[in-house]
Amino acid sequence: MDHDDFILRMEQICKRFPGVQALDNVTFRVARGEIHALVGENGAGKSTLMKILTGAIPRDSGQIILRGQEIEIDSPGRAQQLGISMIHQELALIPYLNVGQNIYLGREPGGPLPGLINWPQLYSQAREQLARLNMDLDPLTAVADLPIAQQQMVEVAKALSFNADIIVMDEPTSALTERETETLFEVMRTLKAQGVTIIFISHRLEEVFEVADRVTVLRDGRLIGVAPISEVSMDDVVRMMVGRELGEMYPKQEVSRQDVVLRVRGLTRGNDLRGVSLELHRGEILGIAGLVGAGRTPLARALFGIDPVERGEIWVDGQPARINSPHAAIRLGLGFVPEDRKEQGLFLGMAVRENITIGILDRFSVLGFPRFRELDRLAESYVRQLDIRTPSLRQRMRNLSGGNQQKVVIARWLTLHPKVLILDEPTRGIDVGAKAEIHALMNRLAGEGVGIIMISSELPEILGISDRILVMRQGQIVGEFSRQEATQDAIMLCAAGGKGNAN
Amino acid sequence: MGSTRSLRSYLQQFGLVIAFLLLALTLTLLSNRFLTVSNAVNVLRQSTINGIIAVGMTMVILTAGIDLSVGSILGLTAVVTADFLQRGWPVGLAVAAGLVLGAVLGLINGLLITKGRIPPFIATLGMMTLARGLALTYTQGRPITGLPAGFRFLGAGFIGPVPMPIVIAVLVFATGYLLLARTRVGEYIYALGNNPTAARFSGIPTQRYITLVYVISGFLSALAGMILVARLDSAQPIVGQGYEFDAIAAVVVGGTSFAGGEGGLGGTLLGVLIIAVLNNGLNLLNVSSFYEQVVKGVVIALALLLHRAAR
Numbered sequence: 110m111d112h113d114d115f116i117l118r119m120e121q122i123c124k125r126f127p128g129v130q131a132l133d134n135v136t137f138r139v140a141r142g143e144i145h146a147l148v149g150e151n152g153a154g155k156s157t158l159m160k161i162l163t164g165a166i167p168r169d170s171g172q173i174i175l176r177g178q179e180i181e182i183d184s185p186g187r188a189q190q191l192g193i194s195m196i197h198q199e200l201a202l203i204p205y206l207n208v209g210q211n212i213y214l215g216r217e218p219g220g221p222l223p224g225l226i227n228w229p230q231l232y233s234q235a236r237e238q239l240a241r242l243n244m245d246l247d248p249l250t251a252v253a254d255l256p257i258a259q260q261q262m263v264e265v266a267k268a269l270s271f272n273a274d275i276i277v278m279d280e281p282t283s284a285l286t287e288r289e290t291e292t293l294f295e296v297m298r299t300l301k302a303q304g305v306t307i308i309f310i311s312h313r314l315e316e317v318f319e320v321a322d323r324v325t326v327l328r329d330g331r332l333i334g335v336a337p338i339s340e341v342s343m344d345d346v347v348r349m350m351v352g353r354e355l356g357e358m359y360p361k362q363e364v365s366r367q368d369v370v371l372r373v374r375g376l377t378r379g380n381d382l383r384g385v386s387l388e389l390h391r392g393e394i395l396g397i398a399g400l401v402g403a404g405r406t407p408l409a410r411a412l413f414g415i416d417p418v419e420r421g422e423i424w425v426d427g428q429p430a431r432i433n434s435p436h437a438a439i440r441l442g443l444g445f446v447p448e449d450r451k452e453q454g455l456f457l458g459m460a461v462r463e464n465i466t467i468g469i470l471d472r473f474s475v476l477g478f479p480r481f482r483e484l485d486r487l488a489e490s491y492v493r494q495l496d497i498r499t500p501s502l503r504q505r506m507r508n509l510s511g512g513n514q515q516k517v518v519i520a521r522w523l524t525l526h527p528k529v530l531i532l533d534e535p536t537r538g539i540d541v542g543a544k545a546e547i548h549a550l551m552n553r554l555a556g557e558g559v560g561i562i563m564i565s566s567e568l569p570e571i572l573g574i575s576d577r578i579l580v581m582r583q584g585q586i587v588g589e590f591s592r593q594e595a596t597q598d599a600i601m602l603c604a605a606g607g608k609g610n611a612n
Numbered sequence: 613m614g615s616t617r618s619l620r621s622y623l624q625q626f627g628l629v630i631a632f633l634l635l636a637l638t639l640t641l642l643s644n645r646f647l648t649v650s651n652a653v654n655v656l657r658q659s660t661i662n663g664i665i666a667v668g669m670t671m672v673i674l675t676a677g678i679d680l681s682v683g684s685i686l687g688l689t690a691v692v693t694a695d696f697l698q699r700g701w702p703v704g705l706a707v708a709a710g711l712v713l714g715a716v717l718g719l720i721n722g723l724l725i726t727k728g729r730i731p732p733f734i735a736t737l738g739m740m741t742l743a744r745g746l747a748l749t750y751t752q753g754r755p756i757t758g759l760p761a762g763f764r765f766l767g768a769g770f771i772g773p774v775p776m777p778i779v780i781a782v783l784v785f786a787t788g789y790l791l792l793a794r795t796r797v798g799e800y801i802y803a804l805g806n807n808p809t810a811a812r813f814s815g816i817p818t819q820r821y822i823t824l825v826y827v828i829s830g831f832l833s834a835l836a837g838m839i840l841v842a843r844l845d846s847a848q849p850i851v852g853q854g855y856e857f858d859a860i861a862a863v864v865v866g867g868t869s870f871a872g873g874e875g876g877l878g879g880t881l882l883g884v885l886i887i888a889v890l891n892n893g894l895n896l897l898n899v900s901s902f903y904e905q906v907v908k909g910v911v912i913a914l915a916l917l918l919h920r921a922a923r
Contacts, residue, residue, distance in 0.1 A: 415813070439815035453813055456806040458873050467803055468814045474796045521814065 115174075116141040116306050117162075117275060122171035124157055124330075131157040132168075133330045139275070144297055144307045146321035146338075148314070149350055150568065153327040155310050159277050163195045164188040194268035195277040200260050202252045209235035209248030212267045238266040241303065242296050258289035265296060269305075276300070277308045282316055283402050294320045312400050314343050314605050328352050344598065351568065351597035367391040369427070370560040371443075371529050373412070376421030381407035383584040385421070389529060389560040394551060396575030397564045399604050404584040405564045406448060409531045412562075413445040414438040426528065439468070444522035446515075448533040448564075454518040455506050462488040462502035464517050469524040491520040496546065512543025519550065530554065531562045536570065548574055568597045580604050627918050628867065628882045635886060639893040646896055653775065659888030660781035663881070664836040665855060666862040667788040668829030670880045673863050674792075674805045675822055676872025677732035679829045681721060682859055684743035686837035686852035689714045691747050693838060694756040694847035703762040711834050717743060718830020722823030736826075740856070747849040757846040767843030777839045784832065789877045801825060805872025861908070862887050865915040886911070 117139045124132040132154045139145045147155050160166045162173070164182040172179055175191060182188050188195075202211045209232045210217075217226040218234065235248035244262050252260055261281060268276050278297075282290045297307055297320055311317055317324060318338055326333040326349040333349045371389040376382050381404050389395050399405050410416045412423070414432040423430045425441045432438045435445070447453035456464050465488040466473070473480050473487070488502050495516045499509055506514065515535065522530055532551070536544040551574060555561055565571050571578055578595050580588035580603045588603040639646040665682050672679045693710030697703065717739060724735040769776040792798035800821050803811045812818045833852075841847045866883030868875025890911055894904045 413813075434817075435813050436815045436817055445813060447813060452807075453809045456803050456810055456873070458806045459802060463799060463803070467799065467811075467816070470796045470799060477795045477797060479794075479796050479799065 114140050116176060118172075118174040119158070119162065120172045120174065122158065122161060122173075123169045124154075124161065124166070125169055129330075131330050132161075134171075135327065135330070135332045137325055137332070138335070139306055139308060140323070142301055142304045142306055143322040144301055144309055144320055146309045146311065146317040146324040147327070148311065148317060148324060148346065149327035149333075150566075153350070154330040155327055156279070157330075158327070159195065159279065159308070159310065162188070163193055163277065189271045189273070192271070192273050193275045193277070194271055194273035195279065196261065196264045196268060196281060198280045198283060200257070200264055202260055202263060204253035205251060207249050207251050208239075208246060208255075208263050208266075211252055211263055212238060212248070212270050216270075234270070235266070238270050241269060241299075242266060243299055244296075256289070257284045258286075258292060261285075261293065262296065265300075269300075274304065275306045275308065277310070279310045280312065280401070281309075282311060282313065283400075290316065312605065314346060317346070318343060326350055343602070347598050347601045351601060367393075367558070370425065371412075371562075372424040372427075374422045376408070376411055376418055376423075378407060378411055378416060378418045381584050382411060382418065382421075385581075385584070385586055387579060387586065389562060391528075391560055392555050392558045393576045394555050394561045394563060394574055396571040396578040397562060397581060398566075398568065398571050398578055398600050399581035401566070403581040403604065405581050406533055407584070408581070409445060409447075409533050409562070409564060412438070412531060413443060415445075439525065439527075442526075442528035444525060444527035444530045446518050446522065446530070446532040446535055448537070450511075450515055450518055455514055457505070457507040459506060460503050461492070461497070461499050461506060461509070461517060464506050465491055465520045466524060468521050487524060488520075491523060495520055495523075495550065510543075512539045512546075515539055515543070515547065516550075519547070523554075527559060529560045529562070531564075533564045534566065535563060536565070536567070568600060571600070572597065582606060628865075628879065628886070628915070631915065631918065632882055632886050632889070635889055635893070639889065639896070643893070643896045646893060651892070651896075653778075655885075655888050655892045656778050657775050658892065659884050660777040661836045661840050662855065662858045662862060662887065663781045663884040664784050664832050664839070665829075665859040666866075666880050666884050667784050667877060668825070668832035669856075669859040669863050670866075670868055670875070670877055671788070671792070671801060671825040672732070672829050673860075673868050673870060674801050674872055674875060675825050676805050676808075676870070677725065677822070677825065678736065678860070678870075679718075679721065679826060680733065680736040680856050681717070681739035681743060682829060682833040683852035683855035684740045684747070685714050685717045685830050685833040686840070686855060687849060688717070688743040688747040688750070689834035690837035690841045690847045690851055691751050691756055691849050693834075694759060694841055695750070697759050697763055698756060703760060707763070707766075707838055710838060711831055714834025714837075715827050715831040718827040718833075719823065721830065722826035725826065726819035726822050744850075744853075751847075751849045753849060755846050755848045759842065759845055759847075763838075764842045764845055767839045767841070777843065780835070780839060784835070785877060785881060792876055797821065797824070802873055805874070807873070858887055861912050865912055867919050883915075886915070 115138045119135070119137040122132050122135045135154065135158060137158060149155050161168045162182065164184045164187050167183070173182060180191065182191065203214065206214070212235045213231050218230045219225065220227045232248045239246050239248065242262055242265060246259060246262065252263060255263070265276070281293060285293060300307060309317070309321055321338050323335065323337050324341070324346060325335045326346060328350060333352065368391050369388050370391045374386045376385040385408055397405050397408070407416065411418045412432070414434045414437050417433065423432055430441050432441065451457065456467070462485060466484045470479055473484055485502060492499065492502065497513050497516045497520065499513065506517065509517070536547055539547070551561055551563065563575065572595055576592055578590040578600065579586050580600055582604055590600065645651060669679055669682065689710045692713055693706050696706040696709055721736050721739050724730045725732050728735070766776055771779050792801065800816050803816060804818055804821055808818060837852060840851060862883035863880050864870065865886055866875065866879030866881070868879060890908060894907060899907070
């Protein structure tokens with residue numbers, strides 16, 4: 110392809126964040142009027158690249174050439190002026206305004222006097238934008254009354270109203286049903302026929318193969334390859350995404366299989382969990398893989414009594430268990446390290462000591478008065494054991510680094526000596542050193558007989574540390590792999606809906 | 613929490629102490645009646661009602677809640693207690709009944725908030741109207757006067773040279789401080805205010821402790837009402853109207869964050885004293901009650917700006 114055919118060229122883009130090279134000389138070229146898929150594992154650099162394109166963050170080096178002109182994009186507003194719009198995974202509409210108001214928010218056509226709005230003109234313009242998408246939608250409908258799929262169309266119409274000719278869609282199908290996804294693809298093809306260029310980010314490879322013309326694969330911040338969809342297979346793309354051989358990053362201690370500590374049968378909750386059954390053995394690390402929205406976090410929340418389930422049975426140590434609150438789960442010997450430690454795990458304004466011992470306060474109290482000296486000693490011993498770097502036990506939590514904060518959350522559970530520990534994305538956003546320490550800790554706990562369930566979106570982590578791996582898709586367990594038979598390709602295919610080792 | 617005060621909150625409290633001293637100094641210069649023993653005792657006695665209510669309010673606000681019903685609960689429990697006394701109930705029993713009524717009204721607040729999932733502002737606003745309405749209905753709008761001497765001791769008596777209301781307020785503050793800084797419940801209250809989700813995930817029965825702070829607030833409002841009625845020897849059905857304002861003002865002037873989880877009773881004590889001294893000083897200077905409101909508003913705004921700057 111000749112350079113002139115590219116509407117957009119991002120040449121040798123580099124971006125460094127503290128501790129990680131997010132983009133390393135990435136070149137990304139998009140032809141006019143194509144649907145171009147951008148794929149890669151979490152952390153491959155897709156979002157960073159798109160944030161640079163849409164002016165959300167600055168690049169360290171490299172060039173951006175739009176329609177043959179080298180340009181600077183220093184703000185999202187500038188990107189919009191240049192005709193680049195992004196539709197985020199989280200929709201940014203205002204629910205109680207109507208469709209027309211949302212499309213022209215902040216850019217309402219003026220009326221006869223300053224400060225007035227020409228509503229008839231606004232709605233007729235909105236109608237025009239929607240018509241371009243072949244959408245029969247009344248601009249007077251409140252956005253809150255629309256299903257997610259139609260809200261997404263409103264976002265697309267909004268993007269078009271900026272005269273955007275490059276639209277970036279970040280995981281647009283993650284919240285859609287199959288039929289809605291089809292409709293979205295129709296709209297994408299309609300736009301393509303009108304000469305609009307679409308950059309399509311998706312984890313679901315079958316969608317990429319259905320709708321995209323070409324695909325660019327990133328891995329670890331590097332460009333791995335670009336190919337027309339017609340010339341590659343799904344397996345090729347998976348191999349490009351996963352690529353590396355597993356190094357010695359995840360030293361694994363073999364543990365002999367012991368009794369079942371947790372047994373789950375037919376756990377059901379709406380569309381999130383559709384009859385999930387599993388068994389966890391003492392001393393086993395059970396990895397749970399799957400795409401975002403596959404039902405992994407709902408499973409953890411249901412096991413820990415956070416969200417009520419409609420059906421399903423749980424046995425702990427062979428005894429039937431009723432878990433209707435975290436309090437009840439903890440009494441049965443379960444622990445849960447949530448996905449979002451700042452929002453769900455930590456008391457940021459409180460001291461390290463308090464964060465570690467809050468769960469065991471009642472066991473260390475006499476008549477409601479905690480024995481503070483013993484609690485200090487206990488906290489001190491965990492700070493030493495887990496090598497939590499803090500100037501003192503009195504330090505406020507918010508002043509610790511991410512890795513040390515996560516260790517504090519884990520320490521809180523260790524004080525309770527759980528039988529089962531559920532960890533949801535335990536090393537997300539944590540630097541490599543602390544990550545290895547947390548993995549070592551999980552191994553040690555398993556060695557002491559704790560049953561561990563680990564949810565992770567990082568396949569190397571899942572493969573490196575699990576004894577057994579379950580794959581979830583659409584609220585169900587769709588595959589089980591032993592440590593020996595698991596490969597990244599197989600798990601990825603299974604999670605994305607290809608063939609798997611389904612039960 | 614006693615054990616986790618940072619340098620920042622020391623500075624904050626230190627700033628409040630300075631503000632308090634400046635206020636006192638100004639008033640001393642402006643009025644020769646201000647800095648006298650009798651006036652000091654007077655200020656303290658006047659601050660006891662608000663002080664007792666503010667202890668409960670501090671706990672409520674620490675959980676990121678609010679209790680607008682304190683004044684109305686005070687009013688209803690006061691007329692009910694006074695009525696029981698006039699019917700000849702023993703003083704101890706009537707007082708206990710009034711205190712239990714206050715706690716029950718607080719319990720209803722707590723259940724509306726936790727089980728009914730009604731925001732604290734709305735739930736206690738409802739209780740504010742309801743309890744006042746009940747007080748007016750119960751008395752048919754008439755005050756109840758002429759209470760037994762044994763009861764009046766609560767408001768007008770002395771232990772040694774110290775007025776009884778001050779003794780009670782000191783006990784309430786000390787108990788409250790102990791609860792917040794030294795007990796498991798206190799640590800849970802801070803944890804709840806800091807991050808309710810994390811608190812629940814840590815196995816704290818969050819609803820129980822949220823309900824508890826409203827029960828404490830209702831109980832202390834009733835206690836404050838007893839003292840007030842005992843001192844006045846009269847229970848008006850509209851007694852306590854607007855008291856929520858002074859209590860909330862004392863708590864926020866004292867540096868407890870509306871977002872919950874930060875602050876404490878040390879600050880509230882200073883807040884109560886600042887507001888009491890302000891009321892007293894404006895009185896001594898014969899400032900019209902219209903201006904009094906203006907000055908109070910300005911002082912509260914200044915105190916909040918001070919906290920903002922310290923953050």
